Amino acid sequence: MKNKHSDINTIIITNRNLNQRIDNFLxxxxxxxxxxxxYKILRKGKIKVNKKRVKPLYKLKINDEISIISSYLYNEHKTISNIKKNKVAFLNKLILYEDDYIIVINKPSGVAVHGGSGLSFGVIEGLRSLRSNCSFLELVHRxxxxxxxxLLIAKKRSALKCLHEQLRNRFxxxxxxxxxxGIWPSNLKIINAPLKKQISLYSSSRSMxxxxxxxxxxxxxxxxxxxxRSTTLxxxxxITGHTHQIRVHAMHAGYPILFDGRYGKNSLDNQIDLGLNRLFLHAHALTFLHPKTGVMTYLEAPLDTILIKCLTNLSLNKIKI
Structure with missing residues (x-):
């Protein structure tokens, strides 16, 4: 139902969508x-339920009224898609592999995988802008x-389903x-410690x-x-894939990753001059079954110049234990 006196589209929830999450419904x-x-416009409160802002996990009830500003939903998204093409053209140079089913890119540090939390776009929005003829593009992981x-992106729903199944089964x-x-103990090979996420009261982007x-x-x-001399590569x-898992487990073991602004130690970072100004964590290799052919696929992503320079500087201080 559309309000004749405004651009607000109202949807009344029936028994058919009872208890469905609003994000899944939308x-x-x-x-x-x-x-x-x-998700972005839900967070901004541009979509309301019974005239109130709700979270993406909100479960719908019978007779709930969902209010949507139609022009914002479509025109704003169209505007964002158009203005970012000149800003995301660099993504084309980062593609390591592409076929009709998947795209694999070497994501730079500092670039988000998706928009939100103050960012107008991320990798996935950028690729959708550059691949406007591609009807389906979704992140396989983050x-x-x-x-x-x-970073692995699916170009078909069937590919996404297949790759998500592989993730669930740890393939x-x-x-x-x-x-x-620090000097990581050679016998410390497995960290098995449960993790819990705590959302910041002020900013979801600063959750710990x-x-x-x-x-x-x-x-x-x-x-x-x-x-x-004082670090370990x-x-x-x-094995599991939870938010910040590697960073938290390394910190928990007492060996924080260099230049980890969230879980690291600034006092230690300040003692080392390696020309490094970013987190030293790099998704180096990926092994999976191709969603179409079933062939085992292995890909590697080279380190960026900053990380290479850091390791070159460190190579002068190698030690044997």
């Missing part, structure tokens, strides 16, 4: 609008904004390179994750690659 109803944009490396292997403070006995089971494998493989 994503199903407005399939041509990217999910990230739906990377922290400060983490660089391999997809993701290997990271992390540089941590803690080791908590009541948290979600979380497991990470660590392997020493090289020792330096690790190969890391998360």
């Amino acid at each position: 994503n199903s109803k407005f399939k041509k609008i990217p999910k990230s944009f739906i 990377l922290d904004r400060s983490t660089s490396g391999l 997809i292997k993701k290997d990271y390179l992390a540089l941590v403070h 994750v803690y080791v908590d006995i009541n948290g979600k089971p979380s497991e990470t494998y660590f392997q020493v690659k090289e020792y330096f 690790l190969k890391v493989r998360p």
Whole structure:
């Protein structure tokens, strides 16, 4: 139902959608609008239920009135899509692999995977802008904004379903390179510590994750690659895939990742002059079954110049243990 005196579209919830999450309801109803944009306008309060702002997890009740400003929903999204093309053209140069089913890019540190929390766009919105003829583009998994490396995107719904199933069954292997403070014990190979996320009262973008006995089971494998005078280069493989998992597990072990602004130690970072100004965590390798052919696929993402320079500087101080 559309209000004749405004641009507000009102939807009345019936028994058919009882207890459905509002984010899932909206994503199903407005399939041509990217999910990230739906979440963004929900957070901004541009979509209201019974004239009140609600969270994406809100479960619908019978006779709930959902109010949507139609022009904002479509025109604002169209505007964002148009203005960012010249800003996201660099993404084309980061593509390591692409076919009819998937795209794999080497995401830079500092670039978010999706818009929201003050960001007008991220990798997925940028790719949708650059691939306007592609009717389907969705993130298979996520990377922290400060983490660089391999990011997998599905170009077909069937591919997304297949890859998500592989994630659930732990068929997809993701290997990271992390540089941590201190001399990591060679016998410390597994950290199995439950994690719990705590949302900030002031900003969801500043949520923190803690080791908590009541948290979600979380497991990470660590392997020493090289020792330096006061740091260790690790190969890391998360078995579960929770928010900030590697960063929190490294901190929990007592060896925080260099230049981790959220879980690291500034006092330690300030003692090291390596030309580094970003988190040293890089999604280095990805192994998965191709969603169409079923062929085992292995991809690597090279380090950026900042991380290469850092390791070059450190190579002068290698040690053996």
